[in-house]
Amino acid sequence: MHNEDSTLWLVCNGEIYNYPNLRARLEGLGHCFYSKSDSEVILHAYEEWGDRCVNHLEGMFAFALWDEKKQFLLAARDRIGIKPLYYAQPRKGLSLASEAGALLPLLEAKPEPEPMALAYVMTLGYVPSPWSIWRGISKLEPGHLLIWQPYTGLQQRCYWEPPRHIDPNGKQGLEEWRDLFETVLQEHLLSDVPVGLFLSGGLDSSSVALGLSDLRRPVKAITVSYPGFQDDESPIAADVAKHLGFPHDTIPLEIRDVEGLIRQVVTAFDEPQGYSALLSMYLISGVAARDFKVVLAGDGGDEAFGGYTWYRNIDGGLRRSSRWLRRAYRPFVRRNASSATRRLAAKHFSRVSPLHRHAWRLYPRFLPEETEALLKPMGLRFEDEEMLAPLRKHFDPKLPLQRALQRVDLMTFCSDSILAKVDRASMAHSLEVRVPFLDRRIIEWALTRPLEARERTESKLLLRDYLRSRIPASVLDQPKKGFSLRVLDKFDWDRALERIRRGSWVREGYWSSDWECLLKPGVPYRTARIWNLLMLTCWADIWFKRR
Numbered sequence: 001m002h003n004e005d006s007t008l009w010l011v012c013n014g015e016i017y018n019y020p021n022l023r024a025r026l027e028g029l030g031h032c033f034y035s036k037s038d039s040e041v042i043l044h045a046y047e048e049w050g051d052r053c054v055n056h057l058e059g060m061f062a063f064a065l066w067d068e069k070k071q072f073l074l075a076a077r078d079r080i081g082i083k084p085l086y087y088a089q090p091r092k093g094l095s096l097a098s099e100a101g102a103l104l105p106l107l108e109a110k111p112e113p114e115p116m117a118l119a120y121v122m123t124l125g126y127v128p129s130p131w132s133i134w135r136g137i138s139k140l141e142p143g144h145l146l147i148w149q150p151y152t153g154l155q156q157r158c159y160w161e162p163p164r165h166i167d168p169n170g171k172q173g174l175e176e177w178r179d180l181f182e183t184v185l186q187e188h189l190l191s192d193v194p195v196g197l198f199l200s201g202g203l204d205s206s207s208v209a210l211g212l213s214d215l216r217r218p219v220k221a222i223t224v225s226y227p228g229f230q231d232d233e234s235p236i237a238a239d240v241a242k243h244l245g246f247p248h249d250t251i252p253l254e255i256r257d258v259e260g261l262i263r264q265v266v267t268a269f270d271e272p273q274g275y276s277a278l279l280s281m282y283l284i285s286g287v288a289a290r291d292f293k294v295v296l297a298g299d300g301g302d303e304a305f306g307g308y309t310w311y312r313n314i315d316g317g318l319r320r321s322s323r324w325l326r327r328a329y330r331p332f333v334r335r336n337a338s339s340a341t342r343r344l345a346a347k348h349f350s351r352v353s354p355l356h357r358h359a360w361r362l363y364p365r366f367l368p369e370e371t372e373a374l375l376k377p378m379g380l381r382f383e384d385e386e387m388l389a390p391l392r393k394h395f396d397p398k399l400p401l402q403r404a405l406q407r408v409d410l411m412t413f414c415s416d417s418i419l420a421k422v423d424r425a426s427m428a429h430s431l432e433v434r435v436p437f438l439d440r441r442i443i444e445w446a447l448t449r450p451l452e453a454r455e456r457t458e459s460k461l462l463l464r465d466y467l468r469s470r471i472p473a474s475v476l477d478q479p480k481k482g483f484s485l486r487v488l489d490k491f492d493w494d495r496a497l498e499r500i501r502r503g504s505w506v507r508e509g510y511w512s513s514d515w516e517c518l519l520k521p522g523v524p525y526r527t528a529r530i531w532n533l534l535m536l537t538c539w540a541d542i543w544f545k546r547r
Contacts, residue, residue, distance in 0.1 A: 001035070001037065001039055001040055001043060002043070003043045003044070003047065004032060004034070006068075006069070007058060007068045007069050008043050008046065008047070008065060008066070008067055008068070009065070009066045009068070010042055010043050010063060010064070010065045010066075011063060011064050012039040012042060012061060012062075012063035013061065013062050013063070013083050013098050014059060014060045014061030014062060014063070014078065014082070014083045015038060015059050015060055015061070015190075015310075015432070015434070016039065016042065016057055016058070016059040016061060016087075017038075017058050017059045017184075017187035017188055017190060017439075018057070018058040018059070018187060019038035019041045019059075019190075020190070022041045022045065022056060022057075023040075023041050023044075024043045026041065026045065026048060029048060031044040031048070036508040038059075038190075038382040038456055039063075041057075042057065042061075042063055042065065043065070045057070046065055046074065047065075049146060051074050051147065051157075052114045052159075054076045054145055054159050054160075055159060055160075057078075058187070058439065058441070059078060059085050059436075059438060060080075060082035060434070061075070061076070061077070061078045061083055062075075062077045062078070062083040062085035062098060062140075062436075063075065063076060064096050068547075069356065070149075071149055071150055072147070072148075072149055073094065073146075073147070073148040074145060074146070074147055075087070075096055075140065075145065075146040075147075075148075076140075076144070076145040076146070076159070077140045077141070077142055077143070077144060077145075078142065078143075079142060079143045079160040079440050079442070079443075080142050080143070080300075080410065080411075080414070080415055080419070080438045080440075081100070081129070081141070081142030081143075081411075081415035081416070081419055082419050082423070082435060082438060082463070083423065084098055084099065084139065084420065084423060085097075085098065085105075085139070085140040085358075086098070086099065086100045086102075086103055086132060086137055086138065086139055086140070086437060087137070087138055087140060087146065088103045088106060088107060088136055088137045088138070089136075089154060090106060090107070090108055091108065094148045094154065096280075099270040099424075100132045100133060100134055100137050100139075100270045100271060101270035101402055101543070101546065102138075102270075102295070103134075103137050104134065104288060104546065104547060105308055107134075107137070108136075109134050109136070111134050111135070111136070111547045112134070112135050113133060113134065113135070113378075113510070113540075114131060114132065114134060114135045114407040114453045115369040115375050115378040115379065115380040115382075116131055116134060116380070116382070116386070117131045117132060117133045117134075117271075117455060118133070118375060118378075118536070119368075119371045119372070119375060119380060119386070119387070120387075120390070121133075121273065121274055121369045121487055121532070121536060122274070122365060122366045122374070122533075122536075123271050123359070123365065123366055123367075123371055123387050123388070123392070124362075124363055124412075124413075124417075124531060125274040125275055125362075125363040125365070125367060125413075125417060125532070126271075126273045126274070126275075126413070126416045126417035126420065127139075127271050127272075127273075127388035127413065127416060128412055128416045129141040129142065129390075129416055130408075132271065133270075133271045133272060134480070140156070141156075141158070141271065142159055142411060142415045143158055143159060143160035143411075144156055144157065144158050144159065145157055145159055149365075160440070161394075161411075161482070162394075162410055162411065162443060162447055163442075163443075163444055163447050163448050164398070164399065164407075164409045165399075165448060166399065166400065166403065166448055166449070166450055166451075167432050167449075167450075168450055170445075170448060170449070172448075172449045172450075172463055174462070174466060176212075176445075177445075177462055177466060178466070179237065180213070180440070180441060180442065181207075181211050181436075182211060182214060182215055183441075184436050184439045184441060184442055185208070185211045185212060185215060185217075185296075185436055186215060188296060188434045188436045188439075189212075189215075189217060190225070190293050193292075193293045193294055194219070194292060194293075194294075194298070195219050195292070195295065195434075196218070196219055196220050196221070196222055196288060196291065196292040196294070196295040197209060197212070197219050197220070197221045197246070197295060197296045197297075198221075198222055198223075198284065198288070198295055198296070199221035199222065199223050199237045199240060199241060199246075199248070200223065200233055200237055200298070201223070201234065201236030201237035201239075201240060201474075201475060201478070202233065202475070202478075203296065203298075203459075203460050203464065203467065203475065203476075204298025204299070204300075204301030204302070204307070204437060204460075204461045204463070205237075205297065205298035205305065205470055206240050206475050207298065207301065207463050207466060207467060208296055208297075208298050208436060208437075209221065209240055209241070209244055209246060209471075210244065210467060210470060210471060211243045211436075212246075212296075213246075218244065218245055218246045218247070219246065219247075219296070220246065220247045220248070220249065220291070220292075221237070221240075221241045221246045221247070221248045221249070222248075222249055222251065222284070222287065222288050222291075222292075222295070223237040223238065223241075223249070223250045223251070224250075224251050224252070224253050224280075224283070224284050224287065225250050225251070225252045225253065226252075226253060226440040227252050227254060233478070234250045236472070236475060236478060237250070237314065239472040239474060239475075240471055240472060240475060242248070242287060243276075243471055244471070245473055249291075251287045253283055253284075253287075255279075255283075256330075258279075258491060259499075261279050261282070261283070262534075262535070262538050263538060263542070264282065265278050265279055265282045265351045265425075266427065266535070266538045266539040266543075267542050268424055268428035268543050269420075269424045269425075269539070270424070271420065272535055272536050272539035272540075273417060273420070273421065273535065274363070274365065274528075274531065274532035274535055275417065275421070275535075276531060277421060278421050278424075278425065278535075281421050281422060281425040281426075282428065284454070285425045285426045285428065285429045285431050285433075286429050288409070288429075288431055288528060289429035289431040290431060292431065292433060293430070293431065294431075294432045294433075294434065295431065295432070295433055295438065296433075296434050296435075297422070297433050297435055298420070298434045298435075298437060299414075299418055299422060299433075299438065300410075300435050300436075300437030300438035300439065300442075300443075301437045301460065301463065302409075302415075302460075303406055303409050303410040303414050303437075303438075304335035304406070304410075304437050304438075304442055304443055304446040305446055305459070305460040305461075305462055305463055306402055306406055306455055306459055306460060307459045308362075308409070308459075308462045308501075309361075309459075310358060310361035310362055310405075311402050311405060311406070311459070312456070312457065312459070314354070314357075314358075314401055314402060314405070314457060315401070315456070317351065317357065317538050318351050318352070318353065318354070318357065318470050319348075319351045320483065322348040322349075322351035322352050323352050325385075326345070326348045326349055326352055328513070329341065329344060329345040329348060330369045332345075333367060333369045333370060333373075334369045334370075334372065334373045335373075336514060336517045338522075339521070339522030339523045339524075340522070341519060342370075342523050342524060343366075343522075343523075343524050345367055345369075346360065346364070347368060348525050349367055349384075350364075350422065352384070354401060354404075354405075355388050355391055355395060355404075355408075356384070356388070356393060358391070358405055358408070359387065359391060362409075362413060364524065364525050364528070365525060365529055365532050366518065366529065366532070368382050368383050368384055368386065368387045369382075369383070369385075370518055371513060373518075374511050374512050374515055375510070375511065375512070375513065376512050376517060377509055377510060377512060378510055390412050390424065391408050391412055394407055394408045394410075394411040394412060395407070395408050400451045402451055402455060403447060403451060405457055406447060407447060410443065410447075414438070419435075419438075422435070446462075449462075454470075461546065464476055477487065491527075493527055493530055496530050496531070496534045497516075497519065497530060499534060499537060499538070500515075500530070500533050500534055500537045503537030503538075503540060504537065504540040504541050504544045505533075505536065505537060505540055506537075508544075515533075519533070
């Protein structure tokens with residue numbers, strides 16, 4: 001898009017949810033609009049406020065704006081990182097894209113994988129910002145803007161971060177929550193096409209459904225079922241939809257060719273992850289795209305309201321002795337250690353500090369020294385501090401521990417894993433997924449709430465109070481379930497090992513020749529480790545060819 005005299009040019013991906021109010025304000029300041037697009041408000045907001053325009057935007061977005069008169073480029077990514085933005089710096093300019101893969105042809109040297117990014121996929125399950133899987137390509141961090149001019153180069157600035165304080169006097173009760181939630185939902189419903197809802201039967205999506213019901217905006221709900229699996233939530237979701245009077249479709253997913261599905265997913269994902277939930281999200285997005293262009297989802301509720309299981313029992317469990325035992329075990333684990341030694345090393349790793357424990361609870365796969373040994377041919381140095389650095393950047397020890405960990409997860413696991421998963425899987429099917437729980441106003445409201453004593457043992461207290469007596473009790477009673485693929489208990493792990501042996505990482509010498517010692521019977525979380533390396537292998541076999 002461009003402004004009135006074509007001196008400003010904009011490329012934008014996303015949705016600006018507060019654009020009606022922002023447009024009216026800008027028109028009151030004398031700005032003239034030529035379209036009904038929500039993106040046009042960015043141009044006029046920049047004319048009015050310069051790079052501070054991002055502070056006025058509520059939504060999910062990644063954009064690049066070129067000021068022809070000033071020879072000035074402004075690029076920005078939304079506060080939580082719902083939409084991605086990658087960049088590279090060739091000698092004569094700046095390249096930006098929504099996917100790392102789009103920038104590969106613009107690199108001056110042959111694209112090579114970044115060893116640190118690989119190490120993070122093995123230890124955290126994803127590539128954290130500002131890293132990307134390719135050398136020479138970076139991700140703009142959530143809540144950051146980028147400024148570039150031909151003769152001064154590139155600068156970055158953080159314009160937003162999650163709150164670092166608790167508000168003991170704030171109005172944060174149930175009535176205040178309802179008012180805030182309905183305001184946010186109302187904005188997220190702005191659309192020229194019908195809006196659907198991913199309804200899983202869990203607390204988060206059920207809360208979105210209840211909020212829509214209160215707004216008298218019943219939308220069609222979509223639920224996937226896994227026939228023959230005990231933890232199928234579709235009957236609960238059906239009860240919720242019926243109770244609220246929502247039209248509802250349950251679509252059974254029967255997966256007969258997991259390897260074929262993996263190939264489709266890694267082709268659509270420009271960066272690898274270790275989570276099988278990528279496959280589930282890809283499938284449900286394909287189903288939703290048959291009838292919808294826009295759907296609402298409950299992602300973000302766990303970070304905002306403390307829903308993850310690893311927030312329970314976080315007091316105690318650390319040992320002073322584990323720090324020196326950690327150092328003692330490390331040299332042995334770098335070599336061909338026994339499975340028992342690896343289990344003890346993992347045990348002591350998880351007892352060193354709250355962040356060590358948190359990382360291992362969230363994604364227990366490979367220890368840093370195991371990762372370093374595997375990637376030795378790539379010259380990697382990777383110890384505990386390197387592994388935990390992306391988490392430590394967002395960890396504030398002055399906050400109550402649970403709030404501090406929620407803050408960490410929001411800006412790392414949520415932004416770089418969950419939202420990357422949702423974005424790539426949905427965009428592969430031309431589907432837009434909106435996530436109201438990750439609205440800036442909800443995050444600031446939720447993370448400044450004082451921690452209640454009940455939160456030590458019970459998750460999402462406020463959402464439970466919001467839902468109680470208004471939806472079927474089965475939603476409140478069921479344990480939390482993840483979004484991982486349900487068929488992996490029948491997976492052929494020996495065949496997966498053979499697939500890794502034939503893959504690009506092993507064949508081209510990126511990985512150490514004794515990589516199989518990390519996967520021998522008895523090592524902790526063996527099948528999860530195999531899955532991690534399998535996903536990396538399948539990804540590389542597709543993307544190395546694209547180089």
